[in-house]
Amino acid sequence: MKNLAKFKVAVRTREYLVQAIFQMLFNDENKNDIIIQFKKEHSGKKVDFEYFGRSLAEIDASKDSLLKILHSDLGLKHSEVELVDKSILFFGINEIKNDELPKGVVIDECIRLSKKFSSPDSYRFINVYLDKFIKLEKS
Secondary structure (H helix, E strand, C coil): CCCHHHHHHHHHHHHHHHHHHHHHHHHHCCHEEEEEEEHHHHCCCCCCCHHHHHHHHHHHHHHHHHHHHHHHHHCCHHCCCCCCHHHHHHHHHHHHHHHHCCCCHHHHHHHHHHHHHCCCCHHHHHHHHHHHHHHHCCC
């Protein structure tokens, strides 16, 4: 695994973001409440809350579109996707659509997040479907 020490703030922020997406999907919780909660719980830590809030708002606003991508465009059935993997895919697809980071970096980060938060083999699943999404975007 690459040395991520110089990217501590970005790494921590993305980890919190995936946790927040999971919370939003699991509890159908309001994004603003989640942002307030995370700011309060992690106030002493270096976190890019501007990026965190902006990304969570984008994902919240495009939940239906993201679900369509997963189920219609990528052919995933609801029962095939664990909620934590769905959260990581939502994060990854949103990042790819924003085109701020190279696609390879987004995939690597989603694989890392999957290895940290999901089942041992889910990183393969994440990799396959993000790669499939990138190919769909190109066509």
